[in-house]
Amino acid sequence: MFGIGILRGLSTTLKRTVTTFTDDIGQASRYINSVTTPAGKVLQQPPEVKGIFTIQYPEEKRQLPENFRFIPMLVYEEDTGKQRCTACGICSKVCPSQCIWIVRDQTKEGKPIPRPKEFYIDASICMSCGLCAEFCPFDSIKMNHDYELAVYDRFPGLILDLEELSVPTSYYAALYPKAWEAEEEARRIKEERKRARAKKAAEAKAKKAAAAKKAAPKKSAEDS
Numbered sequence: 001m002f003g004i005g006i007l008r009g010l011s012t013t014l015k016r017t018v019t020t021f022t023d024d025i026g027q028a029s030r031y032i033n034s035v036t037t038p039a040g041k042v043l044q045q046p047p048e049v050k051g052i053f054t055i056q057y058p059e060e061k062r063q064l065p066e067n068f069r070f071i072p073m074l075v076y077e078e079d080t081g082k083q084r085c086t087a088c089g090i091c092s093k094v095c096p097s098q099c100i101w102i103v104r105d106q107t108k109e110g111k112p113i114p115r116p117k118e119f120y121i122d123a124s125i126c127m128s129c130g131l132c133a134e135f136c137p138f139d140s141i142k143m144n145h146d147y148e149l150a151v152y153d154r155f156p157g158l159i160l161d162l163e164e165l166s167v168p169t170s171y172y173a174a175l176y177p178k179a180w181e182a183e184e185e186a187r188r189i190k191e192e193r194k195r196a197r198a199k200k201a202a203e204a205k206a207k208k209a210a211a212a213k214k215a216a217p218k219k220s221a222e223d224s
Contacts, residue, residue, distance in 0.1 A: 066176055069130045069143030071123050071160065072100075074116075078168035084140035086114040091132035091141050099126045119162040124154050139183060145175050 042063045043055060055062050072091075076083045087104035105117035132141050144167070151157030173180040 064145050066178055068145055069133075070128050070147045071126055071144050071149065072121060072132050072141050072165070073144040073167045073172075074119060074162070074165045075140055075142055075169055075172045076166055078170050083115055083166070084138050085116050085119065086138055086140075087116040087119075088114075088137070090135050090137065094131045094135045096129060096131065097125045097127050099123075100132065116162060119165060121160045121165060123149055123158040123160055142172055142176070 042061050074083065074085055087102050089102055092098070092100040092102055099122040101118070101120040102116055103118035105113040105115050107113060128143065130143050133143050149158065
């Protein structure tokens with residue numbers, strides 16, 4: 001019985017080894033979709049590719065799936081530089097590890113402004129659960145793909161501030177192409193509905209004004 005188990009294990013290892021070399025010699029499919037970036041070569045391994053997939057890290061890196069999530073990031077509008085974050089504090093309230101601190105900005109008179117003056121995330125205790133991104137009503141906080149956060153000192157090296165967390169919309173679109181497309185489509189539909197309602201309200205107002213103008217001479221004639 002034990003001899004059969006050993007033979008089965010060896011046969012599986014031999015099969016994986018042969019499949020690896022066959023795939024490399026036949027198609028070299030694991031390197032077809034490679035992309036060279038400033039951070040190194042990013043490789044893709046489609047589900048249909050068989051065999052052992054070895055990456056020469058850190059010169060080569062495997063492309064992460066879109067739904068991969070790590071430390072959160074704050075998205076700002078690239079064309080205007082405006083932060084989407086309004087410092088509402090919902091993300092810090094739903095955070096299970098309480099690793100988010102937010103300070104809302106104020107005017108000189110002390111009136112609150114809907115934008116963060118300070119925003120901190122303690123990456124050393126962040127669980128990368130994604131609840132902050134899920135509950136954000138303004139699509140401001142998203143999960144990043146940057147998992148290389150090695151530092152010599154935990155504090156303050158892993159306390160990320162507003163500047164370190166902020167990324168442009170183009171960065172978010174590159175990491176989440178499908179989600180970005182869906183959000184832009186939803187935003188476009190919302191804007192079209194808003195314009196349609198505004199147009200309808202303007203037409204109703206103009207129609208009401210025209211009716212009032214038409215009835216004004218008739219009323220003055222009756223008064224005379």
